[in-house]
Amino acid sequence: MQPQFLVPVFFVCFVIVAWSISTYNKFVKYRNRIEEAWSSIDVALKRRANLIPNLVRVIEGYSTHENSIFEEKIKHIGHGSETSRIEQESKISKSLGGLLALAEAYPDLKASENFLDLQKSLDEIEQEIQRARNRYNAFIGRLNTLVESFPSSIIARKFNFFKQDYLALELATQREMPNIEFKQS
Numbered sequence: 643m644q645p646q647f648l649v650p651v652f653f654v655c656f657v658i659v660a661w662s663i664s665t666y667n668k669f670v671k672y673r674n675r676i677e678e679a680w681s682s683i684d685v686a687l688k689r690r691a692n693l694i695p696n697l698v699r700v701i702e703g704y705s706t707h708e709n710s711i712f713e714e715k716i717k718h719i720g721h722g723s724e725t726s727r728i729e730q731e732s733k734i735s736k737s738l739g740g741l742l743a744l745a746e747a748y749p750d751l752k753a754s755e756n757f758l759d760l761q762k763s764l765d766e767i768e769q770e771i772q773r774a775r776n777r778y779n780a781f782i783g784r785l786n787t788l789v790e791s792f793p794s795s796i797i798a799r800k801f802n803f804f805k806q807d808y809l810a811l812e813l814a815t816q817r818e819m820p821n822i823e824f825k826q827s
Contacts, residue, residue: 662797665788665793665794665797666797666801668788668794669785669788669789669794669797669798669801669803672781672784672785672788673785673803675781676778676781676782676785676806679774679777679778679781680778682770682774682777682778683771683774683775683778683809683811686767686770686771686774687731687771689767689770690764690767690768690771691734693760693763693764693767694734694738696760697738697741697757697760697761697764698741700754700756700757700760701741701757728809728811731811732811735811738764742761771811775809775811778809779808779809782806782807782808782809783808785803785805785806786805786806788803789803789804789805790805
């Protein structure tokens with residue numbers, strides 16, 4: 643090979659290697675940010691789980707049969723895979739939403755200082771979960787774009803980076819829109 647062709651060949655090789663390293667590092671960065679965001683979600687979910695027994699105790703005086711709703715579920719918090727944890731938390735959120743709806747039936751409870759403080763804490767924790775979930779999903783979106791885009795998809799396949807699912811975790815304080823039906827006369 644002639645010397646005048648060596649410089650451009652080395653330059654092209656250098657650019658390809660530099661791009662490959664940079665792209666790989668982006669994958670690692672997004673994977674780490676996703677793990678960090680999941681950790682934030684996990685901490686907030688544990689704070690919520692610690693709040694639930696206090697909420698149940700306050701409501702317990704007003705309705706005794708609902709007390710056991712969470713006992714079994716709380717024992718399993720923090721165990722299992724990420725997917726099963728999300729399913730568990732969604733079930734807890736639905737039950738907690740039901741418990742909060744039950745509290746609506748007790749005017750004295752709704753006026754209780756303890757209940758109002760616990761409900762405010764729950765709202766704050768769930769807002770924290772919402773922010774962490776949004777951050778988590780933003781990084782999932784960036785990673786997925788990188789995994790599916792060419793030429794970064796080549797690096798993704800080579801180093802086993804895969805498209806990931808977005809986190810759709812229901813929260814107890816999310817209110818569903820009422821179903822409104824119009825009747826025609």
